[in-house]
Amino acid sequence: MTALTIAVVARRVGFLYRLATVGEPAPERIAYARANIGAEIKAQLVEVFGQKKLLKWTPSGVAHFFVMWAFFILLTVYVEAYGAMIQGAITGRPDFHIPLIGRWPALGFLQDFIALAALLGLVAFAVIRIKNAPSKLGRNSRFSGSHLGGAWVILFMIFNIIWSLFLFRAAAINTGNFPYESGAFVSELVARILPTSSLLEEIALLLHIGLMLVFAVIVVNSKHLHIFTAPLNVLFSRRPDGMGAAQEMRSGGKVLDFEEADPETDVFGRGKIEETTWKGFLDFYTCTECGRCQSQCPAWNTDKPLSPKMLILDQRDHAFAVAPYLLMSEEQRAHAGQDVLALLEKPLVGEQGVIHPDVLWSCTNCGACVEQCPVDIEHIDHILDMRRYQVMIESAFPSEAGVMLKNLENKGNPWGMPEMKRAEWIEELDFEVEIVDEKMPEDTEYLFWVGCAGALEDRAKKTTKAVAELLHIAGVKFAVLGPMEACTGDPARRLGMEFLFNMLAQQNIETLNEAGVKKIVATCPHCFNTLANEYPQLGGHFEVVHHTQLLSHLVDTGKLTPITPIEEKITYHDPCFLGRHNKVYSQPRDIMAKVPGVTTQEMHRHKDRGFCCGAGGARMWMEERIGKRINTERVDEALTTDPDTVSTACPFCLVMLGDAINEKKNTGKAKETLEVVDVAQLLIKSIKG
Known part of the structure; x- marks a missing residue:
């Protein structure tokens, strides 16, 4: 009995190993x-x-x-x-x-x-x-x-x-x-x-x-x-937790060099199941079908077709279905049955494919699935690989995202606004802000990376001005790039346009290195994540902090002192790319705790179980046509705490939550005084009175 069992088990294990190693090396x-x-x-x-x-x-x-x-x-x-x-x-x-x-x-x-x-x-x-x-x-x-x-x-x-x-x-x-x-x-x-x-x-x-x-x-x-x-x-998963930086694009086990890449021979993302790496197959084998990822997914919770669990299971089931062909020799393949060949011709992504396009484009890259998975499956990596193939090879992606990509390529920002507008917010301040010409001034400690939203979006500009004022009050010397700053490339990379991301990233890294930048403070968690975690992949190594981290330190060291009480009940929304992706949970809350009069009330889903605003994964520039809007779901949850103010620490979240609250006000479901502010705005309000 034992010998027979060992033989049967060994045969199955051999099959699983051979199937996994059909895929790309890692x-x-x-x-x-x-x-x-x-x-x-x-x-x-x-x-x-x-x-x-x-x-x-x-x-x-x-x-x-x-x-x-x-x-x-x-x-x-x-x-x-x-x-x-x-x-x-x-x-x-x-x-x-x-x-x-x-x-x-x-x-x-x-x-x-x-x-x-x-x-x-x-x-x-x-x-x-x-x-x-x-x-x-x-x-x-x-x-x-x-x-x-x-x-x-x-x-x-x-x-x-x-x-x-x-x-x-x-x-x-x-x-x-x-x-x-x-x-x-x-x-x-x-x-x-x-x-x-x-x-x-x-x-x-x-x-x-x-x-x-x-x-x-x-x-x-x-x-x-x-x-x-x-x-x-778990052994071969990405550390610390499969989030932070998106994986580099690889072909044949090597990082893809776009200058030498050949679409005929190199693998651009994932268009076929056999282009999955052996680590991807290991994800398939390891899924316990527990559904923790599914229960936390903002897309699934708002009636969209994306289930992180089913994304893995559908690929696994397809891999097993086509395994007889994948493991055949060339001679055997020539005599394969039509049923197997028909399965192979089934696209990985498509209306009649293994993964429906609506599944792929519903993802916000929030990381809730990766955070909750008990066996370290990396769902975002699977989604990004498939998106890369769809965008760069098939040119199949939501049309409105195409407008964003053109704007990034031509103007260096998603809205297509002139680069000179990046410095207009400075005119609204009553003190001077140094704009880097060629080199960072010698006595300047931080480069303030304003970001596209922080420079060009009206609501986000309030955060930018608040942070600039706070740094000025604290005596922190800083400068900005102004017109020389371009989008970090996060929307392009998260959409799957890796080529454009590389172009923008290399441009920014060159600008930062030539200016002699060493330390950066950013208000946008997406910029923060890209600068800190993804630019090192291309040789850009900088010390990067989020503005809440720096402001919390300045408050703790007595360089900023909130004085005026703000008698409000405030609930804080965790930005996904600040919280789950980079584990910055305490500093924004510490800032609010130091402001006199503030009463905080956590939403049911917060910190590592926080719920996305709906803007990540380049969805900020895509229409949400299926199910309930994610930002509306999040605001509904915020309203259960009966807040006077909703605070956050991300310009995307500021916009998404603000839009949903305005809709609620129009229908009488939210009080007219309710607003969304960045924690930096709360702090400057208390300091300046």
Whole structure:
């Protein structure tokens, strides 16, 4: 039985390995893991063994923690079981015990305890699945779209393994072949109701091992393959958490050089399933179908077709469907059946494709899916790769985004406004702001990266002026690029136009280096993320801070002192690219906490579970035609706190939330005095009175 099981499992594992390695190489994953072995060991201890992400969802997390540890601890039981079979066959006395520790009562207790805890965990899983069944909750169920039958089979098999474990241990106690004199409290209780029988012991032992072997075969052919692949996926995932910088565009395992790239031979994004990297296939194999990503996705929560879970599962199912062809030799392919060939011709993205275009373009890149995934699947990487192919090869993307791309290429900003307008906000200040001519002045500490919105959008300009005034009051020497500043390229990159991103980024890096810039402060989280995390990919290394980080420091050091009370109830909205992508949660809240009179009230979804405003992923420049508007959903949540003011720390969020609040005012659902402001505006208001 064991030999047959090993053969079947090995054949399946070989198939999965060969299928994954059909895809694109990803040498950077292995190189990073080798170079950062300390961080990888910590990740294994915290995420795999410590179950950190799963325990964020306490009831199901605790249940999974015990079931997972049961797999590890009960390996000792299988050592005992196989040892008893071998020893029984040789000596006729199956009283085997593990050398040195095999008769330690604490081990017997631990084995029974973890088995009982796993049994209770199965009950919890069953209750959770019944309570959240799609048949009851529809798309509000995080299990909507999951393969539910397979999950119940797994629960049933684990249940069988546990009760058969107690059966054979109890039988061994009665025959005197059990290695522990005490400690195994559950097995001892079961033994009291069983007859003493060597035959029962042998049957129970064979039954338990047989069930385990059947379970092993089921696991490698089901979503529970994650038992083995999750540690690997965590090992090769991007650090710190698969967010921050978007992945560089690669072909053949190397970063794509656009000056030498050939569309005929190089891979531009992902147009076919076989263009997925082996890490992408590992994502497919590891998805547990738990639906945590789906439950947090702003697109899914506003009735759009994007489910991060189904994005992975649809690709996985397609990969398995076309696997017979992908693994064929050239000679075999020539004689392949039409059904397989028809599957191969099915586009990865398209109206009749594996992924519908509306799924692809619904994503805001907010990172909620990556943040919540307990096995480190990187959904955004999959989406960006497919977007890159659609934009650069197929030229298939929402038409309004095309206007944005043309404006970026011709004018250096998404709105297509003249570059000289970038400095007009300075005229509204009562002090001088240094504009960099060629070199940063010697006594200037920071370059203030104003950003396109901060310079050109009326509401965002209020934040820009507030930050400039605060830096001036605090005595921080700063300068701006003015007309020399161009868009960082974030909208282009997040849309999938990597070529344009490279062009803008290299232009800006050259400008910054020639000016001698070392330290940058940015008000836009998208600019902040791009400058700090993505420009190093192209050789641009700068010390970058978000304005809330710098202002919080200035308040803490006494260089800024809020005095005038602001008697308002304020709820703060976490920008995705500041919060989840860069883990800046405390500083904006610290600023508000230092302003006298302010009462803060958190929304239900905040910090790492914050809800997107709807502008990320270049969606700021795309119409939202499907389902409820994401910004409206977020404002509805903000209104439940009955705020006087909604604060944020991002110009995109300022615009999106402001638009939704104005709609609410027009329908009488929000008070006329309600407004959206940046935390910098609150601070300057308190300081200036």
